[in-house]
Amino acid sequence: MNTYLLRLCSYHQPRRIRVLENVLTNRRTVANLFWAQQYGLLSWLGARRTADQDQLDDELWALQEAGLVAVHHEHNTVQLTAAGVGYQESHPVEYQPHFYDWYWLANTRQVQHRLLLAVQVVSEFAYHNRRYAPLTVPLMDQEAVRGWFRHYYSPDLVQDVYAELHLLTATLADEDQRLAPAFINFLIGHCQSGWTSDQLCSRLNLTLADGLILQHDLMLAVSAFCRQTAGPLAHLIKPVLAAAPLSPSATHTLQLFNQGRDLSTIAHRRRLKVSTVREHLLTAAILTPQGLDWERLLPVSYRQQLAQRYGGPVTSWHFTAWTADSNTDFFYFRLYQIYQGRLQNG
Structure with a gap:
């Protein structure tokens, strides 16, 4: 059972199910933004962009079957039950996000695509390896990384990227000790495939819900770092960062x-x-x-x-x-x- 949605529910306030879905998948209509504000969930905008309605409905159904939430079908709302409150009290949150206030800064999936592919390309370049299967990402991000690599192509690129990753890792560790190993082990490179979500949760002793929250938080942290620095990776990421919360x-x-x-x-x-x-x-x-x-x-x-x-x-x-x-x-x-x-x- 994935208890992720419990974080978005309240015992005292029924919450519209479709609003919760739209918040997570970043549908920014005025109505969704208004209700997200009233629920105190604005910082969760875009936290699970790839989740679809069926997936979230299945997770909600499992929570209802466990007696942790009550779904009011006549109003299409969900509310924590007393058992749900008890569950939260007996299962304290293992990971509290640090960077969710940067929710407006980036599509974290796009940041992840560009970052992982760029690091993989540089890693294989360091080993003079041209025979490898690149990470599958959307064409737009492939082209961005290809153009970036051509622009920065030089013997110094490996050391420059390493120095940037070293600084980023140290910055993450200063915020939360779990972010640094999560970041390093997510990276894909020469003879390194990167952790899966299950491996992340297992190695860092997190629930699936906390693992999902940490992953989004991590990419927001990377985005905030790139916004304020000037290394090669930052130059790759900056074009997809928002200048402000408004369009x-x-x-x-x-x-x-x-x-x-x-x-x-x-x-x-x-x-x-x-x-x-x-x-x-x-x-x-x-x-x-x-x-x-x-x-x-x-x-x-x-x-x-x-x-x-x-x-x-x-x-x-x-x-x-x-x-x-x-x-x-x-x-x-x-x-x-x-x-x-x-x-x-x-």
């Missing part, structure tokens, strides 16, 4: 809004629908609230009007339009939900 398009919209443009002007200037501009601003309200001029986006007069219509926990609110323009009404409803949710959750 470039949403960032552009936010910049124009902060310059004083109204939503219609932004939409016209950027040749976007007003609804898209609203989505960008709602996303910014969730992911980068400190970068918004809340007094302009949601004036006090609007808050006072909305406060007369909605009260209590924001997760219990139900939208009803109050003017003929339901799209605008919903925009301010969701914005006020996000605003009040931040106040309620501290």
